[in-house]
Amino acid sequence: MALAGLGHYPSVADAHDLLARIRADQGDDAAAIAAWHAALECDPAHVGARKGLAFVAFRARDFTTAERQLELAAMHAPHDATVMVALDRVRSVQPGAVAEDVPRLTDPASGLLLYDMQGMRLAGGVGDDGDETLADAVAAEGAGLTREAARLTRLLGLGRTRHFLVETADARIAMIPVADDAALLLHRGAAIPIGRLLALAGRAAQAADEWLERMR
Amino acid sequence: MARLDAERRELAATVVVYGPPKAGKTTILHCIRDRVTPERRGGFAPFGSDAGVAPLLDWLPLDLGTIAGWHARVDLYAIPDQRHADATRRLILADADGVLFAADSQAARLGDNVAALASLRDNLDDHDGRPRDVPVVFLYTKADLPGELLLGEIAMNRSLNPQHHPVFSCSALRGEGVLEALHAVIMLLMRHLAPVREKGA
Amino acid sequence: MRVLEPWVAAPLTELLGESGARLALIMTSAGQVVAQHGFTRSLDVMSAAALGAGILATTGELANVVGAPSGFGAVVHQGGQQGVWLAGFDTPRGRWIGLVVFGPESSIGLVRLFFARFAEQVARAAPPLVPVREVLAEGFERELDQSLRALFGAG
Amino acid sequence: MNPEEWSDALRQLTGITGVLGALIISADDGLVVAETAIDELATADVAALAAALVSRAARCTAAMRSAVPSSIHLLAEQGAVLAVAGPPPLWLVAVARHDAELGRLRLLLRDFAGALR
Numbered sequence A: 001m002a003l004a005g006l007g008h009y010p011s012v013a014d015a016h017d018l019l020a021r022i023r024a025d026q027g028d029d030a031a032a033i034a035a036w037h038a039a040l041e042c043d044p045a046h047v048g049a050r051k052g053l054a055f056v057a058f059r060a061r062d063f064t065t066a067e068r069q070l071e072l073a074a075m076h077a078p079h080d081a082t083v084m085v086a087l088d089r090v091r092s093v094q095p096g097a098v099a100e101d102v103p104r105l106t107d108p109a110s111g112l113l114l115y116d117m118q119g120m121r122l123a124g125g126v127g128d129d130g131d132e133t134l135a136d137a138v139a140a141e142g143a144g145l146t147r148e149a150a151r152l153t154r155l156l157g158l159g160r161t162r163h164f165l166v167e168t169a170d171a172r173i174a175m176i177p178v179a180d181d182a183a184l185l186l187h188r189g190a191a192i193p194i195g196r197l198l199a200l201a202g203r204a205a206q207a208a209d210e211w212l213e214r215m216r
Numbered sequence B: 001m002a003r004l005d006a007e008r009r010e011l012a013a014t015v016v017v018y019g020p021p022k023a024g025k026t027t028i029l030h031c032i033r034d035r036v037t038p039e040r041r042g043g044f045a046p047f048g049s050d051a052g053v054a055p056l057l058d059w060l061p062l063d064l065g066t067i068a069g070w071h072a073r074v075d076l077y078a079i080p081d082q083r084h085a086d087a088t089r090r091l092i093l094a095d096a097d098g099v100l101f102a103a104d105s106q107a108a109r110l111g112d113n114v115a116a117l118a119s120l121r122d123n124l125d126d127h128d129g130r131p132r133d134v135p136v137v138f139l140y141t142k143a144d145l146p147g148e149l150l151l152g153e154i155a156m157n158r159s160l161n162p163q164h165h166p167v168f169s170c171s172a173l174r175g176e177g178v179l180e181a182l183h184a185v186i187m188l189l190m191r192h193l194a195p196v197r198e199k200g201a
Numbered sequence C: 001m002r003v004l005e006p007w008v009a010a011p012l013t014e015l016l017g018e019s020g021a022r023l024a025l026i027m028t029s030a031g032q033v034v035a036q037h038g039f040t041r042s043l044d045v046m047s048a049a050a051l052g053a054g055i056l057a058t059t060g061e062l063a064n065v066v067g068a069p070s071g072f073g074a075v076v077h078q079g080g081q082q083g084v085w086l087a088g089f090d091t092p093r094g095r096w097i098g099l100v101v102f103g104p105e106s107s108i109g110l111v112r113l114f115f116a117r118f119a120e121q122v123a124r125a126a127p128p129l130v131p132v133r134e135v136l137a138e139g140f141e142r143e144l145d146q147s148l149r150a151l152f153g154a155g
Numbered sequence D: 001m002n003p004e005e006w007s008d009a010l011r012q013l014t015g016i017t018g019v020l021g022a023l024i025i026s027a028d029d030g031l032v033v034a035e036t037a038i039d040e041l042a043t044a045d046v047a048a049l050a051a052a053l054v055s056r057a058a059r060c061t062a063a064m065r066s067a068v069p070s071s072i073h074l075l076a077e078q079g080a081v082l083a084v085a086g087p088p089p090l091w092l093v094a095v096a097r098h099d100a101e102l103g104r105l106r107l108l109l110r111d112f113a114g115a116l117r
Helices: A002-008 A013-025 A029-042 A047-059 A063-076 A081-093 A132-155 A194-215 B025-035 B083-094 B107-123 B153-160 B178-193 C006-019 C042-065 C108-125 C140-151 D003-014 D043-063 D102-116
Strands: A112-116 A121-124 A161-168 A171-178 A182-189 B003-005 B010-018 B059-067 B070-078 B098-104 B136-141 B167-169 C023-028 C033-037 C074-078 C083-091 C094-102 D019-026 D031-037 D069-076 D079-085 D090-096
Touching (some): A013 A029, A047 A063, A047 A081, A063 A081, A063 D102, A112 A132, A112 A194, A121 A194, A132 A161, A132 A171, A132 A182, A132 D069, A161 A194, A161 D043, A171 A194, A171 D043, B010 B025, B010 B083, B025 B059, B025 B070, B025 B098, B059 C140, B070 C140, B083 B107, B083 C042, B098 B107, B098 B153, B098 B178, B107 B153, B136 B153, B167 B178, C006 C033, C006 C108, C033 C042, C042 C074, C042 C083, C042 C094, C074 C108, C083 C108, C094 C108, D003 D019, D003 D031, D003 D102, D019 D043, D031 D043, D043 D069, D043 D079, D069 D102
Parallel strands (some): B010 B070, B010 B098, B136 B167
Antiparallel strands (some): A112 A121, A112 A182, A161 D069, B003 B010, C023 C033, C023 C094, C083 C094, D019 D031, D019 D090, D069 D079
């Protein structure tokens, strides 16, 4: 049936994805991989195809490929919990891998900062030493940054901000809006892969959302 | 130029205080401001913050309240004396609905008064260069100085006001006569704005 | 902020807030001030209005001379610490002029963007002008006289 | 790179699936220096807003005592804005649909921004 459907709509990424999953179920990994690549050609942001490629790679014990595919998926869907869980799983079985903890909001030296749209720090910090003055200053600037991003997406008709990344010579910083009136910044060194930074920030945003819910 | 907003029933007009340098133009504005209840003065812009220096008052918006269902206001401008302010003078006058001409009563200043009146006529053209018919009220200032320095109203009129525009004498220090002159010019300009209406119009 | 036409207030507030401009002056093409923000002396307002209207008129002439048929959209001067944006725009009340002074926290691009929005909003918000004779009711003069007497304490 | 090579680079960027426009902007004054875009994209607005965002990002990294931004990447529900610093004050900016090949776009932007120097 999927084959028939594909005959009608060969360009629909979902049809390729469906075909790939059937092939994977049948144990035909090579055909599944080809179909998922076809899906990605139709839609490079297809998260299902990325997850599928990660799955067959994981099954083949190719943890590096599995992790890379999941990081790419996280880049397009930073709020997708299933991607985060899968990433954790891959990293936990990867030989020699150091599982990176999700930074905790309660730790002022975590490089994770939660602030409201008035520029007030709600939790976390950015410096290594938990410098509160520095964190407050960054919260104030962060709110301006979040508003500026929202203004750009509003005036250009791009919808709501999902995430914002800044790279400098020495750092990579991710900003994700949390709820309607807060945002978080995750600050890491320049060596962190972007996918991992976004995955971490995405999970931190989820945790921050729950934390804000509890506070209210 | 008078502005009417029929939707909001608002009416705004501009009165320019003209005259030779040091005839007391800003004093007249201060005098009006001091005598009008604060809530009618309109929120005017904050002046320079140099402590101890009397701010130069050159713009005073007045809220006349509601008149026949219209919310009326008048902006008073004192024309700047500076030589380089020629363009400013022309622009302020281009929007004038009425002029309060402050003439210095001192005999020694008659030449300055005549020169100022000539420059007023020169500048009272409309945007296309045609002379505009704008109501003028004369205010002979410094009437409280010693009599031997003054020219006297009859002599002043002969030189400055052969058309018999309304005249008021004032002592700028005590402020007598200033409000009466303003009252007159506002009445004149409003009448001028709405040339006596057909009955019931 | 000071506005002579109340319906200019909301668009001007948005222009100032969004562009981060320091000073703004809105005037008719004859130089009559419609609204201003940030000027501390009214004489400065009058001079800026006079100069602004003059500059724009001169630039229009220059555009004719060099053969730019629709004129220049705006005159911009970018200094080290401050920039000036000067542009005309059409309203139902005739052609108006906006003068905006901005610092390094803003930019020509931002001022251009939000000035265009401001001009659109002003054109939409302007109530129609009605000739004087039609609207001033009889009794206006009597009431004006009474009001002035009350205002000036002449009883 | 000369202006002709600039427009060639911009055309290559807009050739990527889902890319709506590519611009070289001056981040100081928020103006377009060169552009290739579909008609519907208000490139002057993009330049103004992207420059404002770069400037905000720079204030933020300064507050963090980090270096100046070399690239920014904004992903929204219906689109993305990517920008890479060229020689000051120029930035290379691209606007794309959210499902565009953002990874490839990012790499190409980097290459061209490097070549602008």
